Amino acid sequence: MDINNLTAKMSLEDGASPAKSRKREGCLKWEEFFMANAVLAAQRSKDPECQVGACIVNSAKRIVGVGYNGMPNGCSDDIFEWKKDLKQLYVCHAEMNAILNKNVIDVKGCDLYVTRFPCNECAKVIIQSGISTIYFLEDKHPERQMYVAAKKMFVAAGVAVRQFTTDRKENIEIRLRISPKPQPEPQSESQPESQAGSTA
Numbered sequence: 001m002d003i004n005n006l007t008a009k010m011s012l013e014d015g016a017s018p019a020k021s022r023k024r025e026g027c028l029k030w031e032e033f034f035m036a037n038a039v040l041a042a043q044r045s046k047d048p049e050c051q052v053g054a055c056i057v058n059s060a061k062r063i064v065g066v067g068y069n070g071m072p073n074g075c076s077d078d079i080f081e082w083k084k085d086l087k088q089l090y091v092c093h094a095e096m097n098a099i100l101n102k103n104v105i106d107v108k109g110c111d112l113y114v115t116r117f118p119c120n121e122c123a124k125v126i127i128q129s130g131i132s133t134i135y136f137l138e139d140k141h142p143e144r145q146m147y148v149a150a151k152k153m154f155v156a157a158g159v160a161v162r163q164f165t166t167d168r169k170e171n172i173e174i175r176l177r178i179s180p181k182p183q184p185e186p187q188s189e190s191q192p193e194s195q196a197g198s199t200a
């Protein structure tokens with residue numbers, strides 16, 4: 001079959017099922033996809049009060065770092081205190097973790113998607129890393145000194161800060177179908193001895 005015939009055949013087959021030949025509408029926009037990654041990362045946090053997620057994206061729209069708030073490596077989530085005024089001594093913030101987890105040499109000029117407005121400590125790390133734009137989901141405590149300081153530093157350093165918005169009407173859902181683990185077959189009383197402990 002020459003190439004012209006093949007093309008003709010393909011377009012005929014496409015014509016037979018027009019619904020499938022058209023692109024799917026309503027897929028996630030890039031910004032929605034990146035913020036959804038930050039929201040998903042936050043689900044890894046063990047903080048009982050506040051789960052934060054962050055996702056760093058380069059100019060080629062590749063995710064180059066993801067993080068969530070958690071205890072430092074080797075500091076057990078079960079031993080170190082999650083109590084309100086104690087956790088701040090230990091917890092690594094999502095933004096800092098995302099920057100440290102980067103899989104590229106540096107994150108200069110990258111965008112940061114984060115579920116919560118960054119605090120002053122994260123603002124310093126964000127600025128020093130060269131991240132140029134921040135998209136945040138919520139700014140729950142704009143009056144707190146640490147967030148006022150963070151804003152002041154972002155303005156001085158020329159980091160653009162925008163609240164994430166979308167015109168999507170429905171929630172973005174992750175449909176993860178969980179199939180129950182297969183249960184071992186109950187052993188019948190009459191089974192021969194040799195098969196009872198078999199792992200085959």
Ligand SMILES: O=c1ccn([C@H]2C[C@H](O)[C@@H](COP(=O)(O)O)O2)c(=O)[nH]1
Binds near residue numbers: 052091122
């Ligand atoms: O920039 C930030 C600010 C806070 N977090 C995390 C760190 C802690 O786990 C909580 C703080 O919770 P509060 O109840 O507001 O004290 O949020 C972060 O990851 N990044």
Ligand SMILES: [Zn+2]
Binds near residue numbers: 093094120121122123
């Ligand atoms: Zn912070």
